[in-house]
Amino acid sequence: MQPIPYGHQSIDEDDINAVENALQSDWLTTGPKVEEFEHSIRDYCLCGHAVAVNSGTSALDIAIQSLDLRPGSEVITTPFTFAATSNALLYSDLTPVYADITRGTRNIDPDDVRRKISDKTGAVLFVDFAGHPCDISPLREMCTKKDIFLIEDASHALGAEYSGKKIGTLADMTIFSFHPVKLITTGEGGMVTTNDSRRAERLRLLRTHGIDKNDHHLSGSGASWAYDMVALGRNYRITDIQAALGISQAKKIDLFIRRRTELARLYSDLLQDFPGIEVPVTQGDVTHAWHLYTVLLSGVRRDVVFSYLKSHDISVNLHYIPTYHFSYYRKNHPTDPSLFPVTEDVFSRILTLPLFPGLREQEVMAIADILKKAMRQFALP
Numbered sequence: 248m249q250p251i252p253y254g255h256q257s258i259d260e261d262d263i264n265a266v267e268n269a270l271q272s273d274w275l276t277t278g279p280k281v282e283e284f285e286h287s288i289r290d291y292c293l294c295g296h297a298v299a300v301n302s303g304t305s306a307l308d309i310a311i312q313s314l315d316l317r318p319g320s321e322v323i324t325t326p327f328t329f330a331a332t333s334n335a336l337l338y339s340d341l342t343p344v345y346a347d348i349t350r351g352t353r354n355i356d357p358d359d360v361r362r363k364i365s366d367k368t369g370a371v372l373f374v375d376f377a378g379h380p381c382d383i384s385p386l387r388e389m390c391t392k393k394d395i396f397l398i399e400d401a402s403h404a405l406g407a408e409y410s411g412k413k414i415g416t417l418a419d420m421t422i423f424s425f426h427p428v429k430l431i432t433t434g435e436g437g438m439v440t441t442n443d444s445r446r447a448e449r450l451r452l453l454r455t456h457g458i459d460k461n462d463h464h465l466s467g468s469g470a471s472w473a474y475d476m477v478a479l480g481r482n483y484r485i486t487d488i489q490a491a492l493g494i495s496q497a498k499k500i501d502l503f504i505r506r507r508t509e510l511a512r513l514y515s516d517l518l519q520d521f522p523g524i525e526v527p528v529t530q531g532d533v534t535h536a537w538h539l540y541t542v543l544l545s546g547v548r549r550d551v552v553f554s555y556l557k558s559h560d561i562s563v564n565l566h567y568i569p570t571y572h573f574s575y576y577r578k579n580h581p582t583d584p585s586l587f588p589v590t591e592d593v594f595s596r597i598l599t600l601p602l603f604p605g606l607r608e609q610e611v612m613a614i615a616d617i618l619k620k621a622m623r624q625f626a627l628p
């Protein structure tokens with residue numbers, strides 16, 4: 248068997264032609280493809296505005312920066328995510344306050360969020376783990392009542408739906424990532440969506456040095472050459488080459504999700520009755536994007552099973568090491584892991600199996616067989 252990665256991009260001739268055309272155009276960056284890509288995501292999600300940047304991390308950074316929260320304000324978030332989610336808070340001198348997760352979906356637990364909200368809370372930043380939308384209604388209700396922001400890290404969930412609405416329209420801002428293992432790819436890339444036009448303007452400013460080209464007040468109205476830097480922005484621009492790839496990839500979001508869903512169902516059919524394997528659940532009125540397929544193991548040492556699958560050329564993975572375990576966080580934001588019993592339990596037993604549109608049914612069957620073999624071979628007495 249060929250080595251199987253845990254995630255992989257799907258690139259076809261149309262994607263290659265789109266990139267080639269962009270390379271032959273007059274614009275490698277700040278050209279028309281960026282806006283076209285933004286419009287394709289905006290029209291797909293049916294949201295007001297989409298602002299494209301060079302990574303999901305940059306999207307998180309400008310989204311959080313645009314809130315203008317007082318330094319030291321608290322933001323309630325999940326520890327069960329990629330480091331970038333919490334890091335975005337630190338870039339803006341904000342304090343992450345973690346809430347525990349729910350075992351079935353591994354998403355943030357709205358009841359624990361409610362317990363953690365205080366006068367210092369400026370926002371709630373949640374993640375749609377593996378592409379399963381979080382239970383947004385209670386979070387929305389809490390945030391509206393407390394007059395705080397609700398931000399969605401939907402890096403895993405482009406194309407997913409909650410109560411019949413596409414992810415990208417429900418929070419005050421939603422973040423997407425286009426890293427190669429994600430739902431669609433631009434190599435590196437990200438997007439922030441929002442229905443608020445003033446916020447979209449602010450995001451555009453922050454992605455390009457905080458420079459306002461329409462602001463001539465410093466040099467007088469006749470000075471059409473003038474511009475002003477009105478905020479401390481960055482260069483987070485995405486290129487037209489990447490945007491061209493994104494436009495082509497965006498046409499296939501539903502196709503990719505359909506394929507991921509078929510493969511996830513096959514995994515669940517093969518694994519759900521096997522002792523010691525807990526397959527992922529889909530809860531509530533949602534459409535899952537199936538970015539990741541994760542199982543919880545019991546009656547074995549997960550690490551032994553992990554190594555066994557690796558030794559059979561199956562690139563299993565572990566999503567995620569809770570953020571508060573990292574040395575940087577232990578030093579600068581010490582958090583007692585025992586306060587997050589569900590996160591700790593899930594972390595100790597979780598395993599990510601390969602899932603991407605190009606994966607074949609026979610490969611899923613072979614992976615399931617090898618996993619079951621490992622479960623039998625290494626069962627604890």
Ligand SMILES: Cc1ncc(COP(=O)(O)O)c(C=O)c1O
Pocket residue numbers: 302303304305307328329331332374400402403424425426435436437
């Ligand atoms: C939940 C989550 N947030 C943010 C990011 C960061 O996205 P990017 O890699 O595009 O910077 C990732 C990427 O892995 C992610 O999984």
